Amino acid sequence: MSLLKNLSAAKKNIIYNYKRYLCFFVMLFLIQTLFASVLVLYSNNNSNELEYLEEKYNYHLQLQNLNDEQFYYLLNAEQGEVPFFEVIKGTQTNISGTNSYRYDIYIKFITSDVKSGYESYKAKYYPVVEEEGDFKELLTPLYTYESELALNTFICALTCLFIFVCGCVIIYLLDSIMVNHYKFLYGIYMTFGASFKKLFKTAFSEMFVLSATAFLPSQLITNIACFFILRGSAQSFRVDVLSIFLSFLLCVSVAALPVFFNIKSVSKKTPLNLIGAVDNANLIISPRTSADIMDYVFPGKLEVLSVMRFRKYGIKLVASAVSFAALFLCCAYLGISYSETLDVKRPEYTIRFSSNMTKEDEKNDEDGADMNDGSSFMGPIDDIFENGDENETEPEQKPTYDFTYTDEVRDYFYTFDGVEKIIKDCHTDAIDINSHIKLPKGKAKLFGGAENENGERCYNNVKFTALDSEVKDIIEYYGYEVEGDLDKVINDGAYVAITYGYGNMSKFKLSIGDKIYIATGSTQNKSAQYISNDYSYIMGVLLESYDYTYTEYTVGAIIKDMPVGEEFPVYMNGDTYAAVTGNDMLFTDVDIIIDSDITDETYASLERDLRHAADYYTNMVIQNNDYKTLIQIEKNKNYLNVYMFVAAVLLSVSPLLWFFSQILFYLKRRSEFDMYFSFGASKSKIKKAFIIDGIVFCIFAAVVYTLLAIIMSMLLTVFLNSQLYSASTLVKFEYSLPAIPYVIGLFVTCVSAFFSSYVPYMTYIKSCHPIFTGNSFDGKQEIISEGEKGI
Amino acid sequence: MAKYMLEANDIIRQFKQYDSVVTAVDRCSLKVEDGEFVAIIGASGSGKSTLLHILAGLDRPQSGSVYIRGTNITAMSPDNLGVFRGNYLGIVFQKHNLIPQLTALENILVPTVMCDKKDHTFQEHLKKLILALQIGNRLSHLPSELSGGQQQRVAIARALINRPQVLFADEPTGNLDRRNADEVLSLLLELKTMIGQTLIMVTHDMSIADKADKIYMMDNGKLFLYKDKQGYYKTSYELEMKAALESERAKPLE
């Protein structure tokens, strides 16, 4: 009952003073819209992701390269009372060059929880299946969907938390401006007995009414916007009632929490203190001495003096308003970086040529021509082997069998449709051969590696990597900036190429022509014992336990903007590679990057081609990384739009704070200008005073904004680089102040800084009164005679 | 029930400004019995308003304590103190402190809204106040539309509307002419006897102070009894002697 009374009083008050509450309304509307869009997108994305996956994969598990026996065993498996999987599809393929077949089988778990299905399968069938052959098991993204879902939920919760915190800060700032304006009023109320409970109830009712008023428009806009966003990428859209209610609830708590703290802090003050705030008195810093204003001019120096005396207010305002402009910049930068990560070239297939395999020479070459590929069947097991016809492209000339990746293999792979680039790699980890590199004194930055007794820094997180002209071509393909000459490294074994550091951070101070030392021999003088994953720690222990002999090499090239993980490559030609590592330059690791606009048919044919190749090169193992699907799912989520939306909301806070704060501030300075007016200042002089304020704020804000923008985006780059290198795909961001967001932020900051001073002038001049009205701290036109801030 | 309506002990209130410290109230103590009328006089800037604010629980002293109806209000939480003020205390500020955006009547009603203290005699009481203070034809005016004296009378009405047990008044007749001042005073005294109110008033007007049961005098932050119940006026000589004896000033406190 009293709640309803409170609410209706609050409603009345808001309607009477709609100008003051407009800004709260806008903010609560935006916050609610943000919550709603995150939650609505989250629920829609999840169901769309599942749909997409179910369409792409109607199975959880793919078993490859089964033999007859295994295949039929699984097909006819007795599953007991409650079946837990279904065979969706099976394919039979002739192993090229032989009369035998290999089989693939596609399994869908039909238990309510796919994990338990997989486990029962493992327990029951795995031992039989595993026994022999090239058998390989692949779990599809459909299987990992659930763990993916948990991650998504976590990210969604984190985003909501972020919005919650930001929202609370924004409302807190706005509300404290408002409360500051009303301090005198609160002081009088408290003099005559108002308690915290009473004040809070009133303030909360207002916030609740505002949130409730924002409910309909914000939910409508969110759902319509999400509908179009999702339709735009051919996704379906559903209205989610839970999201709607949750976002409202979150919005109300964002509104209530800061108000609670503000009122709490006000109610702790003595009434006298609050009453003293009647005319901005609480915002003035008391000067040590009076200025000699005799030779000041108005507005000129006198207004600058006023601005200085109000510096406490000014700094607070600029700091809070500008930080939102800077947050906008960061958010936009984050969005840009995020969409960059989606465009990073990722290897769709990772191929390993296992080198420890003994050569199988019995392989006949004769009937490789009639490979019968892709016989597949769908549905019930009985109508088996429904032959699909394939237009198989036959390689013109059959590559000779080899156990590793050669130029012929490469040329053969390039004949496949859909291959954009083949990335080959041959490296040896220094730690595996008890080696490391040593940099001369002064050539390493602080942190990382370990120092030997001569103060030279040693690093064992090194990958000795073979460099030939094809690897050079790959480096160029990625577009990394190279200082120096890679050809020199390829041609002259005394030269090596190195990166700027590791962990995506610059660690070395090397330049072309500098010497580095590679440990090529060691004698143990002490037993080395360690249990650690920490490279630096291990390095330290090893340096104490071994004496190393070093070979000197010259830095011939430095690769600048390459993403580098925990381990960094040192490139050297084949001979040097063999000399340093004792291994031949054999490219056993091959990544395949596919065309970015590959069609589904080409994708399928590429997969077939690769499997063919794997039949042929018996030691070749293919891993499908499914990046095409995963990235597509990620792109479907339209997170860039969300980032930009959040950025826009953050930016909109800045002018809101400027205008809200300045308008209330100048309302209280009205009587001061009235005084100047009554003692002979002209309107144009008063206008100048406001303009001076505007210019001072504008310059100050622009400087602070620029500094903050540079610092925050730099920190963000460092943070992103140090965080993202550990992700499965390496990305490195180059620092650059994002120009367009920066300019937008600067523009908004300057314009709102200036006009938030100028607009109060325009309202002031309309109603200025040469007769000083004494104690009235805000002008009459402001006053609405009923129920202002009524309790 | 406590012996005294109001009891203040050794109150110190200082204002700091950079390195200089103003001791506005310097170890003041006083005791006021229920229903007593106490006047505080003194030169401008001697600390009368500051002391009154502390006695009324509007400001906190750095040291010392104030008991009202036996309750230590200096130790109360701000919230409880607020409710306490609303229920038992009334104050007339020197600078009126009317809420500019509320009309005279609304200003008068503020205290009732704050502590829901309305009974059946309320309307009658309000009418009587308005009549006595002669503000009946200005009730719907904003404070900025009232004269200084009218504003003052509105402020007095606001302080009395809840029929407080203790009324603190800071020069309530400062802006009024002789006739009006006397009328206001007689109203205050009438109410005082009617509801057994205790009245503590700061005034410059000796003819008003003379009507008080006790007169205290403030000088440079120190408080002296100037006239007691027996009507004994201390001579200025005695006061000077006393001041000399107590001349040691309070040290700056934290």
Ligand SMILES: Nc1ncnc2c1ncn2[C@@H]1O[C@H](COP(=O)(O)OP(=O)(O)OP(=O)(O)O)[C@@H](O)[C@H]1O
């Ligand atoms: N907020 C404040 N900050 C600093 N000094 C203050 C503050 N309030 C009062 N003072 C100082 O305390 C002293 C006493 O002030 P107070 O207002 O109590 O005087 P008063 O006796 O009421 O004077 P008047 O008769 O003129 O009203 C003054 O010297 C004043 O400068």
Ligand SMILES: [Mg+2]
């Ligand atoms: Mg005073």
